[in-house]
Amino acid sequence: MGIVLRGAIPLRTHLRPLYLSSRLRCTLASFPSPTSTQSKEVCNSKENDDFLQWLRQKSGTEISSVLSVGSSVFGRSLFASKPIEAGDCILKIPFSAHISVDNLPLEMMPLIPNEIDSQSLVAVALLAEQNLGQKSDWAPYVNCLPGLGEMHNSIFWSKEELEMIRPSFVYSETIEWRKQFEKDFLALKTAMENFPDLFGNVQLENFLHARALVSSRAWEIIKGVAMIPFADFLNHDGSSNSVLAINVKEQRDEVIADRSYAVGDEVFIRYGKFSNATLLLDFGFTLPVNCYDQVRILMDVTSDDPLYAQKCQLLHEHSLPTKLNSNTLKKKQRSFLIKQVRTFKGKVKGIPLALRAFARVLSATSVIELEEMAKEAAQSDGRLARSPLKNRQREMQAHLILFQHLDRMIQGHLAALKGLQNMNVPDSSEAFSTRRKMAKDLLGGELRVLHSAHSWLAAYCKDMSSM
Numbered sequence: 001m002g003i004v005l006r007g008a009i010p011l012r013t014h015l016r017p018l019y020l021s022s023r024l025r026c027t028l029a030s031f032p033s034p035t036s037t038q039s040k041e042v043c044n045s046k047e048n049d050d051f052l053q054w055l056r057q058k059s060g061t062e063i064s065s066v067l068s069v070g071s072s073v074f075g076r077s078l079f080a081s082k083p084i085e086a087g088d089c090i091l092k093i094p095f096s097a098h099i100s101v102d103n104l105p106l107e108m109m110p111l112i113p114n115e116i117d118s119q120s121l122v123a124v125a126l127l128a129e130q131n132l133g134q135k136s137d138w139a140p141y142v143n144c145l146p147g148l149g150e151m152h153n154s155i156f157w158s159k160e161e162l163e164m165i166r167p168s169f170v171y172s173e174t175i176e177w178r179k180q181f182e183k184d185f186l187a188l189k190t191a192m193e194n195f196p197d198l199f200g201n202v203q204l205e206n207f208l209h210a211r212a213l214v215s216s217r218a219w220e221i222i223k224g225v226a227m228i229p230f231a232d233f234l235n236h237d238g239s240s241n242s243v244l245a246i247n248v249k250e251q252r253d254e255v256i257a258d259r260s261y262a263v264g265d266e267v268f269i270r271y272g273k274f275s276n277a278t279l280l281l282d283f284g285f286t287l288p289v290n291c292y293d294q295v296r297i298l299m300d301v302t303s304d305d306p307l308y309a310q311k312c313q314l315l316h317e318h319s320l321p322t323k324l325n326s327n328t329l330k331k332k333q334r335s336f337l338i339k340q341v342r343t344f345k346g347k348v349k350g351i352p353l354a355l356r357a358f359a360r361v362l363s364a365t366s367v368i369e370l371e372e373m374a375k376e377a378a379q380s381d382g383r384l385a386r387s388p389l390k391n392r393q394r395e396m397q398a399h400l401i402l403f404q405h406l407d408r409m410i411q412g413h414l415a416a417l418k419g420l421q422n423m424n425v426p427d428s429s430e431a432f433s434t435r436r437k438m439a440k441d442l443l444g445g446e447l448r449v450l451h452s453a454h455s456w457l458a459a460y461c462k463d464m465s466s467m
């Protein structure tokens with residue numbers, strides 16, 4: 001195998017493919033590149049030289065002769081120190097420079113419960129390096145990592161800050177994640193206590209910090225995930241076609257420039273095709289305009305529906321989410337994901353077929369209709385209610401249910417955005433204003449997606465009623 005392209009890791013994603021398939025480039029109008037607003041930055045040459053010299057020694061090879069470390073509005077960043085042409089390989093980092101689970105003592109592994117994911121394991125490895133301080137082989141790198149106060153992942157938001165994003169699914173996901181990480185920490189604490197010299201006295205706050213450092217800057221490697229010094233100083237531009245790639249043959253990570261850069265320009269890569277929800281949860285930032293935005297929605301059969309039991313049963317039998325599996329499935333697994341709606345060759349993209357099928361079941365008013373849906377599914381590919389209902393009135397009703405659901409979500413988002421606009425932010429609270437801006441980006445992006453689906457549903461219902 002040669003080069004494998006990959007994205008940075010969002011939290012708790014175990015099975016993300018190791019390569020990025022289609023590499024859709026957003027139009028500049030819909031997705032401004034950060035480079036266009038970026039001022040050139042003079043790098044601190046001493047810091048850069050020291051860091052690169054340490055990494056060169058650690059790796060036994062040249063890392064990059066065209067990039068230097070500096071800072072931009074996005075924090076630590078990499079800049080072109082020489083002219084770069086599209087197609088140039090701009091950095092090469094051997095696997096030996098990774099911080100991964102291999103940094104942990106082998107004797108510790110049997111003490112770690114199976115349910116702990118590889119990102120939490122790397123967080124534990126990072127905690128050990130942090131505790132070793134200057135004695136750590138990775139000290140020059142570990143010292144560069146942002147402190148807890150500089151992290152804005154939603155798991156660090158206060159109750160009041162989280163209220164700003166209540167209409168978004170990210171609100172409940174953040175709460176779920178925090179609970180999960182607290183549980184993971186308790187499970188890992190016992191293992192760490194067996195190695196007091198290595199870990200010292202790790203508190204929940206330290207673990208959450210390390211966990212968020214991993215989610216915002218680790219990449220998938222062949223086994224699990226790893227922190228990759230220097231490569232993780234590159235900031236994200238959703239319109240970039242440069243990604244971090246694994247060169248298995250040469251046992252190193254590489255980045256190929258997708259465009260030319262003049263000396264002093266900040267160099268960006270794309271971490272992945274991530275929505276603002278993912279960026280907020282995993283990376284602690286958002287983009288003002290993000291063409292990968294999407295909205296998670298939860299729909300359920302209401303308990304006052306006369307056919308409640310029959311609808312739940314039918315949906316459940318066809319693997320559609322219902323309250324029946326709320327004990328076994330997390331909210332995310334029970335939700336539907338809407339993307340910006342586009343019509344292509346008469347087909348609509350963005351509203352999942354499963355969601356439309358769900359709405360068709362919701363719209364049924366008799367057991368006979370439900371039985372017909374089940375029969376039709378059995379006679380075709382087994383999937384329930386995938387085709388338009390023969391009864392046009394009913395088909396319109398199904399889509400009206402979705403339309404009204406989205407309408408309520410739109411009203412919720414609009415009210416929350418208005419609240420953010422009118423909110424008094426104390427001048428002293430820099431973190432709060434950063435987070436308020438992130439809340440605006442998240443809700444604004446979701447609103448655009450909701451509006452696109454809402455308009456499409458309105459047109460569909462109109463078509464149905466006029467037939």
Ligand SMILES: C[S@@+](CC[C@H](N)C(=O)[O-])C[C@H]1O[C@@H](n2cnc3c(N)ncnc32)[C@H](O)[C@@H]1O
Nearest residue numbers: 074075076216217232233234235236283284285
């Ligand atoms: C892989 S690190 C990149 C280096 C980082 N700037 C630093 O100071 O170490 C990812 C972090 O950089 C910041 N970042 C990267 N791209 C960004 C962007 N387009 N807008 C805002 N922040 C960004 C976020 O804080 C993110 O969690």
